[in-house]
Amino acid sequence: MSETVDTAVDLVVAQTVPSVDAPGGRRRFGLLRDALRLTRTRIGLGIVVLVIVVALGGPLIAPHSPTEFVAIPNSPPSGEALFGADALGRDVWSRFLHGGATVLWLAAAATVLGMVVGVIVGLIAAYSRNWLDDVLMRGNDVLLAFPQIIFVLLAVSAVGPKLWIIVLTVGLTHAPRIARVMRGAALEVVERDFIKSAEVVGEKRWRIVFGELLPNVTSPLLVELGLRMTYSIGLVAGISFLGFGLQPPTADWGLMINENRLSLTVQPWAVLLPVIAIGLLTVGTNLVTDGLARALAGIDRKAGG
């Protein structure tokens, strides 16, 4: 039960997490194909692509510089400023178009870091199943004792609002959660005959872990990747919203919400645009994740029946 506890997707994940592909991982791309047959995956993917295009392509079509003063502070939409001006008289639309890339990069980097560390720790723990397993899982518990955002804030207060510390700590707090799921998934594979035979023919341990074990847990790995990406976006944007991410006068979605939330009544656009973008992005990634989880459950049903 404890493996399911902090997943955003429903029981589907809980039931499918320990499942594995056929030996040799020949279904590795089958899961993606199956997931893409589901409407929710397509909608999610469409949303994610749209937000990425806006975030990465935005600076190219922004009419103004993000730091240029174009109108009276908090003025409503006009010909000069499509969505009005923010609390400091800068163009809301241009700042919105410039402010998305950082969230994406930071969240992606933190997710990749968390996945790499988490998968390595989880697989090694599952394969060793001796004192090393105990030590790794105890280390997991220590990191799990912190609510993720509080761990990030602890580090930020020690080192200052640096982007690298956000990536590092968000990734690190993901790692034990990922490790637990991957360990659960890998424990079943470890029991299989082809692992035993690899041991018998004297394959090196690291080759067994990364050459035999890893290819057989790619499906739960994909689901976990999507889930952690959703959380990373929320965490990174949240830290930035608290004022500990990119610093003014840089344009950034989280920071925009922070800077303009007090003038919400007079100029809602400066808050609404980034809030909608962040919300859409997390809903998109979670729809894709849910699609993957459902496809995985479907594969299981076929394999089981």
Add this chain to the structure above:
Amino acid sequence: MSLRLVLRRLALGLLTLWLVSLLIFAATLALPGDAAQAILGREATPERLAALRDQLNLDEPVVSQYVQWLGGIITGDLGNSAATQAPVGQLISDRVGNSLFLVVVSAAFAIPLSILFGVAMAMRRDRPFDHVASTTSLVLASLPEFVIGIALILLFATEVFQVLPAVSLLGTGQKAWDDPQVVVLPAATLVLAVVPYISRIMRGSMIEVLESEYVTMAGLKGLSRRVVIWRHAVPNAIVPAIQVTALQLAYLAGGVVVVEFVFGYPGIGAALVEAVGNRDMPVVQAVTMLAATIYVGLNLLADIATILVTPKLRTAGR
């Protein structure tokens, strides 16, 4: 027999907390220069630096610093805030009640609502209600708390209805229960963030129970549907949801940080954000330790509750 299991869990929890305290203390060592330099900034005079170093025991060896800090935490002497010089214990006790109030109100609504929704979805499995509720909770579960909070402010405090205060205007010493209106939107945000998770688990375990033989049997015996559902099925379906509920409550220990900041609610979460901005390490460390203790404590309670309500574990003894 279950006593041994419970004691084992308790010992593991304490060990975890001790390791957590090491990690939290280590954060001060990561400060560039030292804690005094970080707090006072570049324009600090040597005299003030020396005074602060003395106050924070920075001239002593690391181990004795740690022992003094841990001893302080255990005895309740949390030292002074580096930013305001006020005792950290005072600052926390002023605000912890407000945060607790927020969390308790949120939980008091979230838990019954989750059970109701979970049961309702399970009983209308694969019908329109189930699909709509599942999709809604998937969307809600995706959204970061500050997105939900700001959406609620826009809906109920500014643009559309204007019925509730957008930000609480309470002073730091004031108690939230003196002006309960200020807790409505923050609590609603936390409820919306938590209900999707618990109700989904509740739905899943309820479906399992509804398919079990004893529920069919109870129906065949001629018991009314209501009795079968609420007396026989729900109590059993709740067991798997205990762990998730505890985890979601523990998650609130982190969730309050952003939510209190969004609404300017005078709790420890907002205090933490302020302390991080001031690089006020004594406050940050105390709040972090508190959050971790709540987190570990709630998980422990959930484990013990699960052991106690699961016959197999209760009697499993070796």
